[in-house]
Amino acid sequence: MSEQLLELLEAHGVAAKEAAERLGGNCALYLRVLRRFTEDRSCALLCEAAVCADAHKGLLYSHTLKGIAANLGFSRLSELTQAQCGLFRSGDTQEAFALTGDIEAECSRLTALLEEVNGQS
Amino acid sequence: MEERKTILVVDDDVMNRMIICSIFDADHDVIEAGNGQEALERIRSINRRISAILLDYMMPEMDGLELLRILRMSHLVQDCPVFLITAEANSEVTRQAYELGVMDVISKPVVPFIVRRRIESVIELFENRKRLELTVNEQAERLLSQSERIIRLNYGMIEALTTAIEFRSGESGAHVRRIHDITLYMLENTILGDGFTGEEKTQIALASIMHDVGKIAVSDTILNKPGRLTEQEFEIMKTHTTEGARLLSQIPQLRELDAFKYAYDIALHHHERWDGGGYPEHLAGDEISVCAQIVSLADVYDALQSRRCYKEAYSNDRALEMIVTGQCGVFNPVLLEEFMRVEKALRPLVAGGGDE
Secondary structure, rough: OOOHHHHHHHHHHEOHHHHHHOOOHHHHHHHHHHHHHHOHHHHHHHHHHHOOOOHHHHHHHHHHHHHHHHEEEEHHHHHHHHOOOOOHHOOOOOOOOOOHHHHHHHHHHHHHHHHHHHHHH | OOOOEEEEOOOOOHHHHHHHHHHHHHOEEEEOOOOHHHHHHHHHHHHOOOOEEEEEEOOOOHHHHHHHHHHHHHHHOOOOOOEEEEOOOOOOHHHHHHHHOOEEEEEEOOOHHHHHHHHHHHHHHHHHHHHHHHHHHHHHHHHHHHHHHHHHHHHHHHHHHHHHHHHOOOOOOHHHHHHHHHHHHHHOOOOOHOOOOHHHHHHHHHHOOOOOOOHHHHHHHHHOOOOOHHHHHHHHHHHHHHHHHOOOOOOOOHHHHEEEHHHHHHHOOOOOOOOOOOOOOOOOHHHHHHHHHHHHHHHHHHHHOOOOOOOOOOHHHHHHHHHHEEEOOOOHHHHHHHHHHHHHHHHOOOHHHHHH
16 A cells, blocks of 8 residues: 555655655655645745745745655755755845745645545555 | 663654654654754753754754754753754854764755664763763772872871870870971961962971971980980980981881971971071071971970970960070071061960960
């Protein structure tokens, strides 16, 4: 069952096998952590920071998302947040916040995917 | 590792905490905090030792570096290794973290077996270091206590020896203790003590109690003769200075004591006088060491006010008059001036309390 779920995630661009491997092959733990992602508020808080143009908070939540994405194998989200953190650091706040839409869309896509996975597990 | 350790994981993201906790919770007690402020509260409220802190860098409320600064300043977690676990690639953050004393910086995404290995190795290293420190401290304390016992034994032996000699002279042993107190007072309260450290003053005072040790070589007939000694008897009596120095130098354990050089000098020279009129070497002026000069005055001051087999005790006034007028030999004028300045304070220390 776990193997099928990992395959499903892989098919949607999630480096699930590698992420599960990093957790010592503990698929149960990996799926448990994935479930938490659907409840995580980092993306919502990043969007709020974008509305207020608060670069400090923007970097904070983007950075948090970057860590989560790297741990869970969310390759696309990882790329986007890495780019956004880089832009915040170099002072390109406007360009950094411009990526928020893409990040929000990717988080929504992943949330929908994970809800599907949760339904199957 | 056989014993469960307590590990504190500080990360604002619950998923990261879950991953890190899963690495350790089978073998250790893991406590969690969502930011630096929460971590401080956990550290303050926990009543057991934390063996390692795993710290995220970017967190709301208080970030990892800020927490590190507080921990460092407050000494809240001394001897506890801290690891920064971060997705931050910025080398400036890494540099600051190392400067603030982190043991290691571990990058996200974490690889559990590497994290476990690195952290447990360091915990083990710290535990071993603590055990080693404890052993070294225990050994140092044991050695110190042994050496204190030896010093006490040495002092006890010195006191026993000098008291035994005084008993032979029909005295109680209190004279040597009074010489000790007067000598120490003079060293600590007059300019004669300038140039000596506190420890040296203590050693000189200890050495002073051995000033008459050479009397062991003088026969009871002379030592306890009531009345005046003949010229020949006095010549024999005078040998207690050279005999004392010889005796002291023949005790190897004594030669190792810091007090030995003073004891030797005092035993040999405590009857020398400023004008060269003393014995046995007829030293004059500054040829006589300050410590021998002080002890010779202390000896005369106390002896004059004590009853001896050959004389009654003189009053304090009479004793001072005899000292100042040179009836007991000539003393260094500076020594006399300083002595007279503090003499009132010395009265409670001498035989009969200086008539008071």
